[in-house]
Amino acid sequence: MRFWRRKKQEEQPEVVVAEDEEYVSDEEIEAELEALAAEEEEELDAGAEALLIETEAEPEEAEFGEYGDEYDDYELTPEDRQIVHEQTNRATEPTRRGLFGRIGGLFQRADFDEELYEELEEILLGSDVGLETTEAILAGVRKRVKDEGVKQGVQVREILREELIAILQAPHREPPAWARVPVPELLILLVVGVNGAGKTTTIAKMAHAFKRDGARVILGAADTFRAAAIDQLRVWGERVGVRVVAHKPASDPGAVVFDAVSAGEDGRADIVIIDTAGRLHTKSNLMEELKKIDRIVQRNHPDAPHETLLVLDATTGQNGLMQARTFTEAVGVTGIVLAKLDGTAKGGIAFAIAHELDLPVRFIGTGERMDDLAPFDAREFVDSLLA
Numbered sequence: 007m008r009f010w011r012r013k014k015q016e017e018q019p020e021v022v023v024a025e026d027e028e029y030v031s032d033e034e035i036e037a038e039l040e041a042l043a044a045e046e047e048e049e050l051d052a053g054a055e056a057l058l059i060e061t062e063a064e065p066e067e068a069e070f071g072e073y074g075d076e077y078d079d080y081e082l083t084p085e086d087r088q089i090v091h092e093q094t095n096r097a098t099e100p101t102r103r104g105l106f107g108r109i110g111g112l113f114q115r116a117d118f119d120e121e122l123y124e125e126l127e128e129i130l131l132g133s134d135v136g137l138e139t140t141e142a143i144l145a146g147v148r149k150r151v152k153d154e155g156v157k158q159g160v161q162v163r164e165i166l167r168e169e170l171i172a173i174l175q176a177p178h179r180e181p182p183a184w185a186r187v188p189v190p191e192l193l194i195l196l197v198v199g200v201n202g203a204g205k206t207t208t209i210a211k212m213a214h215a216f217k218r219d220g221a222r223v224i225l226g227a228a229d230t231f232r233a234a235a236i237d238q239l240r241v242w243g244e245r246v247g248v249r250v251v252a253h254k255p256a257s258d259p260g261a262v263v264f265d266a267v268s269a270g271e272d273g274r275a276d277i278v279i280i281d282t283a284g285r286l287h288t289k290s291n292l293m294e295e296l297k298k299i300d301r302i303v304q305r306n307h308p309d310a311p312h313e314t315l316l317v318l319d320a321t322t323g324q325n326g327l328m329q330a331r332t333f334t335e336a337v338g339v340t341g342i343v344l345a346k347l348d349g350t351a352k353g354g355i356a357f358a359i360a361h362e363l364d365l366p367v368r369f370i371g372t373g374e375r376m377d378d379l380a381p382f383d384a385r386e387f388v389d390s391l392l393a
């Protein structure tokens with residue numbers, strides 16, 4: 007299945023595990039950042055007028071809709087669709103078997119009455135959809151039921167289905183960075199999340215998928231908190247067959263990021279994925295550390311990270327929303343990976359994420375193996391839950 011849109015014919019490089027490659031100290035990076043900031047200020051002064059003229063121009067209207075014409079290269083083939091369908095079905099099985107599965111039964115009665123609305127509300131709340139989102143869904147359904155003058159169970163079911171899909175699709179305003187046109191010369195992805203959420207495993211799965219699509223991938227082991235974390239990424243790197251840039255345990259994550267990005271520059275890689283810590287060994291604040299990583303990435307790549315993916319453990323339910331808020335405030339999360347969806351009956355959290363955080367879910371984790379990652383598809387997701 008294609009995740010990455012650009013096809014490359016080049017041979018994959020051999021697996022090299024880099025240690026202390028071009029090590030740059032914290033101080034050196036800070037000094038360079040300062041110099042860069044000064045330089046930027048000068049440039050801004052000089053270019054202020056030109057900048058003003060540029061911004062006066064009308065922004066060009068985007069010509070494509072959601073995954074529109076420009077992206078047909080990225081469109082899933084019928085075989086891909088089948089894979090997404092099967093993976094989504096498998097991952098949502100616990101949710102379907104749990105409370106959510108009772109939704110189907112609500113529509114078996116001929117008419118959909120007030121009592122059934124109450125039951126529906128109970129089911130949504132119990133499946134981790136959350137109060138705010140549940141109310142939004144019910145209000146949407148009630149309004150359409152009234153406007154369209156329907157009351158038969160089957161008709162209400164279809165309205166509910168459409169409302170659920172709309173909620174999930176709303177934050178998907180543009181395709182993921184790896185499917186955009188043009189794809190950045192060096193695509194830099196930052197992966198964040200609390201410890202144990204599934205970051206490292208997700209990175210391995212993504213690397214596997216991108217590599218299979220012909221991309222040359224480098225992983226940066228910026229989670230220097232534990233030796234085991236670095237080893238885990240290296241083992242995955244070897245298994246998947248991609249380069250891993252790592253430093254010694256407890257070393258500066260910023261230096262790892264710097265080296266991983268540098269290793270990918272000048273056409274030597276297509277994608278760099280940075281693994282980060284879920285907690286820190288020092289007293290310094292995790293969010294500050296992530297902000298610093300962001301700045302280091304932006305040093306030579308002002309548009310990067312092209313995506314900051316927050317990995318959420320789906321089994322933690324509503325708790326994940328709070329985590330997401332904290333990370334979003336600190337580092338501007340652009341998308342969610344919902345990991346371990348296969349292990350929870352509370353898949354309703356996907357709706358809360360979309361509605362309350364306005365963040366697109368990019369992938370769902372469907373198991374512990376390399377292939378257990380599916381692109382998130384709102385329609386597939388809803389249909390598999392209501393099946």
Ligand SMILES: Nc1nc2c(ncn2[C@@H]2O[C@H](COP(=O)(O)OP(=O)(O)OP(=O)(O)O)[C@@H](O)[C@H]2O)c(=O)[nH]1
Nearest residue numbers: 201202203204205206207284345346371372373374
């Ligand atoms: N069932 C299932 N297990 C998963 C999934 N993703 C990750 N895991 C498991 O969750 C555990 C933690 O995953 P990691 O990738 O190490 O999590 P992490 O966020 O990198 O954790 P730290 O590095 O400690 O912060 C591992 O045992 C994974 O195999 C998934 O989609 N489904």
Ligand SMILES: [Mg+2]
Nearest residue numbers: 205206229235
């Ligand atoms: Mg990890």
